[in-house]
Amino acid sequence: MKRGKWLLLIGFGALAVSPFFLWERAREPAPDFSYYLEAPSAMRLVEVMSGRLDLERRDVVKKALDAAGISYREEHVSNRIFNGVNVIVELGEGSETLVFLAHTDRVAEAPGANDNASCVAAGIDALKILTKEQATKGKRLRFIFSDGEEKGLQGAAHHANNNDLSTVYGVASFELCGVGDAFGIWDVVGPALNSPIVAVLQKAGQNLNIYNATHGAVPRFGSDHLAFSKKGLAAVGVTMLPRDDEEKLRSYVDDPNNPKWLLNFVRPTIFRTYHTSGDGPETIQPVALDMTTRLMVETVRVADQAK
Ligand SMILES: [Zn+2]
Numbered sequence: 001m002k003r004g005k006w007l008l009l010i011g012f013g014a015l016a017v018s019p020f021f022l023w024e025r026a027r028e029p030a031p032d033f034s035y036y037l038e039a040p041s042a043m044r045l046v047e048v049m050s051g052r053l054d055l056e057r058r059d060v061v062k063k064a065l066d067a068a069g070i071s072y073r074e075e076h077v078s079n080r081i082f083n084g085v086n087v088i089v090e091l092g093e094g095s096e097t098l099v100f101l102a103h104t105d106r107v108a109e110a111p112g113a114n115d116n117a118s119c120v121a122a123g124i125d126a127l128k129i130l131t132k133e134q135a136t137k138g139k140r141l142r143f144i145f146s147d148g149e150e151k152g153l154q155g156a157a158h159h160a161n162n163n164d165l166s167t168v169y170g171v172a173s174f175e176l177c178g179v180g181d182a183f184g185i186w187d188v189v190g191p192a193l194n195s196p197i198v199a200v201l202q203k204a205g206q207n208l209n210i211y212n213a214t215h216g217a218v219p220r221f222g223s224d225h226l227a228f229s230k231k232g233l234a235a236v237g238v239t240m241l242p243r244d245d246e247e248k249l250r251s252y253v254d255d256p257n258n259p260k261w262l263l264n265f266v267r268p269t270i271f272r273t274y275h276t277s278g279d280g281p282e283t284i285q286p287v288a289l290d291m292t293t294r295l296m297v298e299t300v301r302v303a304d305q306a307k
Helices: 003-022 033-038 042-049 054-067 113-132 154-162 196-207 225-229 243-254 286-305
Strands: 073-078 083-091 096-103 139-146 168-174 182-186 211-214 235-241
Touching: 033 042, 033 054, 042 054, 042 113, 042 286, 054 083, 054 113, 073 154, 083 113, 083 154, 096 113, 096 154, 096 286, 113 139, 113 168, 113 286, 139 154, 139 286, 154 225, 168 196, 168 225, 168 286, 182 196, 182 243, 182 286, 196 211, 196 235, 196 286, 225 235, 235 243, 235 286
Parallel strands: 096 139, 096 168, 168 235, 182 211
Antiparallel strands: 073 083, 083 139, 182 235
């Protein structure tokens, strides 16, 4: 190899590993739950959850639901490799069930603000709004704050394996809700193709004037919905993103092993902090959380009216 090429290679290598050093920072411990109670907001809940242990994050979710007067049940998940709890809220009436998921756990190396405290916090705000409205008649909502997603979709799989799914209308797993002004519906394949759940998400986006688009299979980045699509149900992932990143994100998820992505700044925004120590609350945009909350609420309303 020529000297120039070597230099280029070393340069690339240094850039590739730089995020691990530059972003490694001593973080302040997360604020106490009282910080959230002072002025409850999705942003504050993200701050309280970030960096905490999984069981503390789950506890924060339960306390936030308690504070809002929203009742829930706990579903214990226990097997050879995992012990945890799904926190489940059910709302409304109707013969069909819309299932939303947002996982509460995080990977050890990341504080887990965007992945996935963001979607949990937006979901709690959506439930606060929905519980104040007249109960849905056409569709009930089951919101699962799932555990062990990062350990192999443990909570979602347990739920899918141990509950009657015959009334399920569609499943949406919300992942990365804290950055962007648009949303993507992904893994639109198999039973999800031309499914009502995709249609109601799109209609809700249209009603709210939020740009959105669908994507087919995303092999490397699964989420909780996969536990349900395995059972033959229409189940998709939903992720917020900057609209300007659409093309880049499509090419990233289609070819995540391409060496060019080693350069952190080349990646689509939401993958710059994904599963790294950089996934802290400072990256979260309150407007994106608010957009997610509105999308969840509108999707429930649209689904309730849908056939
Ligand atoms: Zn996640």
